[in-house]
Amino acid sequence: MTVEIDNLTSQIQMAAGKAGEPTSFTQKRLSALKLMNQLAMPRMQEFSYKGWPIMPADGQLSLNFPQASDQVVQAAQTNQPDKPYFYGFAGTQLVSTNHGDQLKKAGVFCGSLAQAEKEQAAIVDKYFMSVVKPDEDRLTAYHAAFVNGGAVVYVPRGVEVKEPIELRLVQDSTAADQPLVFHLLIVAAPGARFSVMQHLMTVGDQANSANIIVEVVAQEDSEVHFSALDEMSAKTTVYHSRRAHLDAHANVEWAVGLMNDGNTLGDLDSELLGEGAKADSKLIAITAKQQHVGINNRVTNRGLHTTGLINQRGVVLDSSELIFNGIGQIVHGAHGSNAEQQNRLLMMGKEARGDANPILLIDENDVDAGHAASVGQVDENQMYYLLSRGIPEPIAQRMVIRGFLSAVLTVMPTQELKDKMLAILERKLGHE
């Protein structure tokens, strides 16, 4: 099947016009739409997602901004007044904002994509889909053409924001057939320093797809800490691509907790463009039941003396499948660069399947590169030690799992996030 460009062009124009979208943005949609028929779905090494409802069938494509149900709106509010910078999205709409005056004074913009299209047109024009490009594959083109919700964070030159900026996205699955296509654009001007937390969740038990792209533009000397907790429902099929472009001496730290209950195809990616840029990419995934999850965690060293670190840990329960590809690439000319990676899986379920694939692509000589990968069972010596102190097996097992995850868990930026992740782990272990 092919996408009906003409029909969809007018459908998009209608829907975008009704939403009051600037025509320049709609033009971006239409040029992405035109690419769709030429582009294939992305391939992931060692992992197949054939047959997943990861995006609507060609005949079902349309641009919609569905009104979220009350339950979803409620879940998108925070009841914690101590969160200084909080933005809650009910599906496609921003419904809750805690935006301190300080941010405004410092010239920080944080708001919905729709708002940014008007108030920060130059930023959106320049950077939207500049890190992840529409012409990469069918999923990125689909994203650019049908994006129906989003947020933009822009922190100006030299500004430091101490408290994390938290974005909660509640996907509305109280009804079926309302795909969420959500975009988060983060722009750090030179010397800016801040952290962003993205929390993805679902309300409702209907089947839907979610297509999430996060772009981080980290300009010279900036420092961005990005953390994520993904806990979307079993019936949500998720594609996410989170990618950063790093200019000279920029520093991006990723800390991702991938705890979705449903099938997930994920990409976490750092492009080290400028000299001395550094990315540290940490990820924890827990899979359970019949779930299939494939993750590419990639860092590409392009600039001189760049450093790329990958550390990912996964716990594979029940009869689920989890694939970790750690991809460290040093391109020709990236002298004095460093690429290190660790990919480790703990296989818990008897019928669980998992693979940790370190992929090193080194095209330069004077570099440091290393990798470690393991797929194993619970450490028997550790278990024996804990049991010998009278600690019952289920508790001992949780301690060993926490020990296994600890290298990544300890860098999660807040205690709240760590506790949430442990609670999800507990829930997933509970049905074993």
Added chain:
Amino acid sequence: MAKLEVKDLHVAVTDEEKHQTKEILKGVNLTMQTGEIHAIMGPNGTGKSTLSQTIMGNPNYHITQGDILLNGQSLKGMPVDERARRGLFLAMQYPSEIQGVTNAEFLRAAINARRPKDNQISVMDFIKELNKNLELLDMSDEMTERYLNEGFSGGEKKRNEILQLLMIKPSFAILDEIDSGLDIDALKVVAKGVNSMRGDSFGSLIITHYQRLLNYIIPDTVHVMMDGRLVAQGGPELAKKLEKEGYAGLRDELGLKVKLTDDED
């Protein structure tokens, strides 16, 4: 009063690589009660650690004959954690390291595993007990917030084993070469910890190569193990005699045809 009996115990281990089963213990008999301190001495490779691991229930050791009884009940088939909750404790030669779990949290879990759900130890009581024992063992508070044994020196690990012993208060503690790798000061601290437990409700089985530890923890009974059997028994003077004459001397005196690991081929 609790009682631990080892009866005609034969134990084999399986060599994973060679797929061969080897008999290590060849009929060990031992009875001890709380209130007593026993020491087992013996050269390398005679089965001392095998005995301690088998009592604790390490799944790599298989009882082929005989039995172990705790208060008259067989331990065969009893899970490791249950043995521990019934009063056994093994201070390990090589304690595991577990990142992400603090020492304090681990100790509380171990204590609470022995208490009913509606009567878990309060934070205040726990801290009080912990501080008392830290002081006794000359350990800093900071040790308790570190991850379990992670990055601990050999000596710190051994002290940490004794700290667990003091917190958990088992009926029987088996100390498996607790003295190895310890300098004389640390050795004294460890001995002080064990001696503080001495009393009617505590018994200990001390496994060691050397007599030195037994200068600080005076045993009631000393056993000598060679080639998978307890071949001699006596009071503290037996340890001193061994220190002077060596294991080969005793072996020849007993007329045993046993090869010691350190003998030249």
